[in-house]
Amino acid sequence: MIIRLKSGIVYDPTNNIFNRTKDIFIKDGKIINKNNIHGKINQTIDCTNKIIMPGAIDLHTHIGGGKVNIARLMLEEFHDETDAKYDSSSIIAPTTIKTGLKYIEMGYTTCFEPALLPINARQAHAEMADIPFIDKGGYALLGNDDFFLNLLRKKASQSVINDYVAFILKASQSMGIKVVNPGGINAFKFNQRALDVDEKSKYYNITPRDVVTKLARAIYDLGVPHPLHVHCSNLGIPGNFLSTIETIKAAEGMPIHLTHIQFQSYGNNGDRGFSSAAVEISNHLNKVKNLTCDVGQIMFGQTVTMSGDSMSQHKNHKHAHPNKWMCMDIECDAGCGVVPFKYKDQSFVNSLQWAIGLEIFLLAEDPWKVYLTTDHPNGAPFTSYPHLIKLLMDRSFRNDILRELPKDILNHTILHTIKREYTMSEIAIMTRSAPAKILGLSQKGNLSIGSNADITIYDKNIKDIEEMFAHPIYVLKDGEIVVENGKIKKYRWGKTHTVKPEYDKSIEKSLTKFFDKYHTMKLDNYVLSDEEMENMIGSKVYVNECKYKRKQ
């Protein structure tokens, strides 16, 4: 079957194509060259006045795993049966089915769960396998697990650490490595309530800087495309921009991705001891070569925060709204905390958080280095993306909202002075091509010949940009039309993206000893094979290439 997308206005930043009218041809799930068409074209979609982009990619969204299920369980009162199109689960903690429906209806075709605990990987993948339409993947959490911290304490060589990191990627079928509050979650288990970048944990005598340096190096050495994904120390604490900058330095020039950086860009100036440090953070983002970030924009309204950062979530439970919460210590591996929260537009702090996120977006000189996220659902549900895009593209819309917020935030933000409006091309970069690039997804986020035909088509006649991005008229997943005229046409199931760098198998000997002595399961039960992924968990594995052969 050959599909022709005729006369669309194409945005394909990877190929430097912006706002150019052209045709796209699709066969067997891939984009093909017009010159290679020998059979008849089975379907032509007239894309006159339609914007064609690659399917959008969300590189940081909490869509599967234990903490998401805790939130679903906890927040029964937010179920809503008013829209019969979907099940009643709340959009702040949707079911897997609703997650898939909502994402594909917005033209998102690939999403990544950023906090996949290796010990919880089987569950996380099983949940994600039950999300229809989209391709997915996860970043395995390291840096708080006792095995790794023991390696650091014993001053294991970088090569051994690299072996361990590569093993974890394979065993947990992950796409990258994330570190959350480096060493801090573990320290919380020993009753430490804070851990700054150069502060030593009491039990292991290791600093967060040590953790970041070693893990960033491992990812670099192994050639894993996605840089170390870092949730920094001191999340949400006024003045934390300093520790964020120190974390950047801890990477020692190696690639590093700072996630939900909005929560890490706080100053402590002013009467209330809370101010924006977006300028300071943006200066680093613009200057440091190997640094990327996603923003984690907040939006006003009810949501639920879920994080591996049990240290910070335990502290935050005092702000729970409604007043219930849960924290958990997990298998000498990591932790988690789930705290419902309502961002209020008349709150000085929440309004400033909103402004700080937007400042970071608007001060970023290079849209290839900053990605559009709300850290779903921590800042807001992912369904807020079209609204966020409008905030970025429409200055007057942004300022209208800003005017409604507490006036005193204007003393602590420069948002009202920023004139920039994002262009359609920049939106295409930050939601498609840039995340594909930083993840090493060569066949996604672009419309090159041979790439996956994951394509979103918007109606340019819709003047309200938020409405346009909320309701694409067509979405194709692997060459099949799954959304037509804004309505779901056909269910299909995506695959799981992974990377599998090579490693010295001798690490498995040390791990077997550790597992047999201290763990509660055998090493071979911990490892997820490709066969188990496909036959039991329910998702085929797609192995992405590493950037290069392992360096050490």
Add this chain to the structure above:
Amino acid sequence: MAAQKSYKSMVCPFCSLHCDDLIIETSDNNIRLTQGNPECGKKISRHNINSQSRTSATINKKKTGLTEALKKVKKIIEKKSEVLILNHGTDLSGLRSLLTFASKYHCIIDHITSKFLFQNIGIVQRTGYIATSLMETKNRADTIIIFGNNILKKNPRLLDRILIPDASLCVNPKKKNIILVGSFDKNTINSISRKSNAINVRIKLDNIPDFLKIINNNKSETLRFITKQSLVKINSIIKKSKYLVSTWTASDFSNTKNPEDIISSISKFIVDLNITSRAACMPISGPLADSTSAQALTWLTGFPSRIKYSNNSFKHNRTAYNSEKLIENKQVDTVIHVSNLSENELIMNKNIYNIVLGHPNSKLNIEPDIFIPIGIPGLDHEGIMFRTDNVVSVALKSVRKLKLPSTQTIFNKLI
């Protein structure tokens, strides 16, 4: 000729600890535990096929082929107006297919032990809660409070494998303090005392909230159920503790006046301890895949149990979809019992049409209208089940070749 024996490692599906270090011997599909706790061995041997086992489908007591039985099930389901699927324990694949079936035929789904599940999750839905997992307990807990007296019997390896293991990362197992709250027998206390410091607080389980209030307030007053000396000792242990774990199984509280009050009091006690120290709860779920059911249903429907498919999605009602009441009041006309994991007696109401997708050794109080034997995940087919701590799931292997269909196979044929 002697039957061929083989030795395999097995992941045990029969209690919520799901130990994966068992070594078994299989001979003619009979399984014998060769390495592990004898209590587990007894449990596992009950799943061997014997002369009483039902390995063929029956309709009205008469043996029939699987195809015929499925045809009959389909015919019945299409005629009946209100169908309840009562889950007595199945694996993840079974649950996924069961949900697909339920959405086609607009069924109600409940788990046989939902009552206990809701008692535990009630805390998460109402207030603050701090939990921990088996490995954290094994390696970090220096003080463990066990509430209720059946938890160790129901989970034979909890003590040796988790609570007082041979090795721990961060604590000396021999120096662990185990506080037993409830009526524990002498053998249990002695066996714990041999490995660590055991204290038995022999109080009625109904008195747990009062007991914890006193501990929390750190008052040296004497209650009628505990001596001042014991109280001082317990207070001292708790004060010195660096990582305290409270564990219980909700079914132990079923004969108390207010089980939810007891569980809430334990949770509050733990939350309060965390103001200055570290502590966590570790409830132990039942052996009928309660955690597996709650986890999978939650991510697929938004609710852990007691759901019904209507108007395009699953709706939840804790009262209206309570299977016990539905059957008692004959508000359903057909019950499909799904029982993969236990041979214990399955109670049916003779006034309702009963279809059993059952364990071949199922004991049945009455003859069901249709019985279809199904395989046991972890023995007859592969599967995934969740451990009691909900964060770890295990991959079950197939270790014998009885060719019994899985729950998934049956439901897929019915869809």
